[in-house]
Amino acid sequence: MAVAAREGARGGGGGDAWAEILASGGGGGPRIGAVYERRRAQEASRQRNADARGGFAAAVENRPSFAPVKRTSWNRSLSIRGRESIFFAPGTNLQPQQKLCRALKRPPKPCNRVKKPLGGPPDLSKEKAYFEEVDAFELMEESPSPKNFGTWAGGMEQSTILHDLPAILERWKIFKLARCATSNPLFNIMETPLVPSVNSNCSTENYSEKGYRTPEKDRGSGMHPTRTILSGYTNERTKNIAGETSIVTSFSELNIEEPPRTSIPSSSGEALTAFAQLLMVCRQSAPATLADVFSAYCKLGSIVKLGEGTYGEAYRAGSTVCKVVPFDGDSLVNGETQKKSEEVLEEALLCLTLNNLRTGQRDKAKDYSCDGFIETKEFWVCKGPYDPSLISAWEDWDSKHESENDHPKDFSNDQHYIIFVQADGGRDLEKFALLDYNEARSLLLQVTASLAVAESACEFEHRDLHWGNILLARDEMSNKDHTMSITLQGKRIRARTFGLTISIIDFTLSRINTGNAILFLDLSEDPDLFKGAKGDKQAETYRKMKQITKECWEGSFPKTNVVWLIYLVDIVLQKKYEACNSTDERELRSFKKRLSSCSSARDCLADPIFSDLLLEEEDVRPSAMPPL
Numbered sequence: 141m142a143v144a145a146r147e148g149a150r151g152g153g154g155g156d157a158w159a160e161i162l163a164s165g166g167g168g169g170p171r172i173g174a175v176y177e178r179r180r181a182q183e184a185s186r187q188r189n190a191d192a193r194g195g196f197a198a199a200v201e202n203r204p205s206f207a208p209v210k211r212t213s214w215n216r217s218l219s220i221r222g223r224e225s226i227f228f229a230p231g232t233n234l235q236p237q238q239k240l241c242r243a244l245k246r247p248p249k250p251c252n253r254v255k256k257p258l259g260g261p262p263d264l265s266k267e268k269a270y271f272e273e274v275d276a277f278e279l280m281e282e283s284p285s286p287k288n289f290g291t292w293a294g295g296m297e298q299s300t301i302l303h304d305l306p307a308i309l310e311r312w313k314i315f316k317l318a319r320c321a322t323s324n325p326l327f328n329i330m331e332t333p334l335v336p337s338v339n340s341n342c343s344t345e346n347y348s349e350k351g352y353r354t355p356e357k358d359r360g361s362g363m364h365p366t367r368t369i370l371s372g373y374t375n376e377r378t379k380n381i382a383g384e385t386s387i388v389t390s391f392s393e394l395n396i397e398e399p400p401r402t403s404i405p406s407s408s409g410e411a412l413t414a415f416a417q418l419l420m421v422c423r424q425s426a427p428a429t430l431a432d433v434f435s436a437y438c439k440l441g442s443i444v445k446l447g448e449g450t451y452g453e454a455y456r457a458g459s460t461v462c463k464v465v466p467f468d469g470d471s472l473v474n475g476e477t478q479k480k481s482e483e484v485l486e487e488a489l490l491c492l493t494l495n496n497l498r499t500g501q502r503d504k505a506k507d508y509s510c511d512g513f514i515e516t517k518e519f520w521v522c523k524g525p526y527d528p529s530l531i532s533a534w535e536d537w538d539s540k541h542e543s544e545n546d547h548p549k550d551f552s553n554d555q556h557y558i559i560f561v562q563a564d565g566g567r568d569l570e571k572f573a574l575l576d577y578n579e580a581r582s583l584l585l586q587v588t589a590s591l592a593v594a595e596s597a598c599e600f601e602h603r604d605l606h607w608g609n610i611l612l613a614r615d616e617m618s619n620k621d622h623t624m625s626i627t628l629q630g631k632r633i634r635a636r637t638f639g640l641t642i643s644i645i646d647f648t649l650s651r652i653n654t655g656n657a658i659l660f661l662d663l664s665e666d667p668d669l670f671k672g673a674k675g676d677k678q679a680e681t682y683r684k685m686k687q688i689t690k691e692c693w694e695g696s697f698p699k700t701n702v703v704w705l706i707y708l709v710d711i712v713l714q715k716k717y718e719a720c721n722s723t724d725e726r727e728l729r730s731f732k733k734r735l736s737s738c739s740s741a742r743d744c745l746a747d748p749i750f751s752d753l754l755l756e757e758e759d760v761r762p763s764a765m766p767p768l
């Protein structure tokens with residue numbers, strides 16, 4: 141019922157989204173444009189200790205030295221620490237966990253895990269295969285439903301592991317509940333994902349969809365958050381995202397019987413630490429070295445650094461991109477406190493939830509799917525100093541692009557890193573030159589459509605969609621069918637792309653409803669984020685989000701996606717491909733104007749600027765299939 145109420149609140153009263161989108165008129169024919177230039181690196185950002193650079197590459201020694209300073213790039217950094225989460229635990233009963241009956245035996249461990257064979261890197265695939273089996277084993281015990289288990293085949297470059305998201309979420313939930321009971325009295329357990337907005341302390345009338353949305357924390361108003369139990373509630377959309385045996389489904393069924401898996405684990409240690417869970421997500425028994433992992437994807441000498449953020453350095457390794465993020469250490473990295481295992485784990489959960497939206501994943505007849513979020517192929521936990529091959533790639537990039545980050549030579553032997561192994565999404569928008577109006581529209585359509593799907597499927601809000609977080613790749617093959625397909629509310633539609641493929645990355649600030657929890661960052665703990673220069677589009681967008689959410693960062697405010705789309709139109713107008721004519725500009729400006737009256741990315745998708753790009757539609761819901 142709650143789902144129906146929310147569906148009704150979306151897209152103008154529950155009408156057919158695609159019918160609306162396709163029916164809208166407008167659009168424009170092909171336009172000619174030209175290339176715009178890269179932004180110049182800011183000199184001021186190049187302040188770093190010359191000592192930190194010494195001894196690695198001759199080129200580095202010749203560069204001027206600067207005194208070390210804490211980075212001040214508010215636009216890339218986030219000084220807050222701690223992703224937060226809210227659980228959905230209908231009927232949560234904080235009891236010692238009942239031990240599960242172990243009728244089946246665990247698969248035997250491979251004997252030489254992470255052991256380096258003579259003359260080559262360790263065979264990490266055995267380690268992965270073992271944990272794949274463990275996951276499958278645990279799930280068979282815990283869930284009677286048939287499950288599609290991925291298998292780890294050799295040749296890591298091509299493989300994408302099908303992670304067992306429900307099992308991972310379950311372990312994480314046990315950990316969070318245990319922590320909640322023992323050490324964190326402020327932790328919120330929300331008993332239901334949806335409450336009527338009239339009960340909320342944080343009014344969102346101006347921005348959120350009318351009707352229902354996910355609950356919000358008490359904001360010191362003296363009221364407690366509403367805890368409404370909607371019995372028999374099943375979030376069909378998030379069920380779809382988390383997989384067919386998702387936690388949410390289990391909960392709705394287990395409203396009748398006490399769910400052993402929702403209870404607090406006993407002191408016998410059933411709750412795994414975040415680090416242990418991270419190792420399980422990575423299917424590792426112990427951290428590997430950076431060299432071990434990279435050599436599984438490419439020759440170490442061929443590693444190339446592609447880009448950097450405050451927390452991570454991205455390297456090309458074979459056909460994949462490995463983002464290396466130090467965590468759990470005490471030292472500041474790039475002026476920031478390192479992420480903790482728990483945050484890294486939750487970012488991994490976020491990536492996996494978005495992975496489940498991908499069109500190629502498991503169930504083809506999904507209600508919601510898109511490929512606009514970068515595919516995360518694998519995760520690895522590593523330990524040790526930075527590998528010389530990575531240092532060399534880092535220095536090469538630095539000599540060309542002037543890194544804003546600290547030189548990585550100082551990491552200790554105990555330093556941990558998480559490696560996000562991702563598909564190569566191409567170049568970020570900051571460095572990418574759009575050719576013409578159609579490419580500009582393709583970019584806008586793909587970002588809008590991806591946000592619309594994720595926002596509808598799992599209340600996703602990116603919350604940091606600046607031009608460094610949108611990657612673009614151009615397919616030069618003119619004879620190819622340049623279309624993509626997305627599914628929204630059970631309707632699959634093809635859309636013209638003009639050969640451009642976009643990938644959205646960096647979910648550090650993102651908010652998502654995984655089906656049994658809301659993951660978000662409390663941005664109110666980072667006032668600097670909102671202090672960027674007046675008039676700067678990115679800075680203004682953070683401030684607009686603050687206005688929209690009224691600092692209730694846990695709430696669902698799809699309008700935040702809209703303000704990033706407005707930012708994106710501004711960027712397109714600002715970068716302006718050379719041959720952007722006055723008609724293009726007028727179209728884009730009026731699109732931007734129309735966006736300001738949209739309340740979600742899904743609303744934006746119905747804009748006439750996209751109508752001639754959206755092709756045929758197909759109903760993929762089982763009920764819509766013709767009888768055999």
Ligand SMILES: Nc1ncnc2c1ncn2[C@@H]1O[C@H](COP(=O)(O)OP(=O)(O)OP(=O)(O)O)[C@@H](O)[C@H]1O
Binds near residue numbers: 611
């Ligand atoms: N999958 C990828 N394919 C190609 N390039 C990538 C990929 N992932 C990251 N990059 C490059 O690395 C840069 C930094 O990546 P990313 O934004 O994920 O790092 P971060 O530390 O999370 O950044 P932030 O400071 O915004 O939190 C990107 O702007 C992009 O240039």
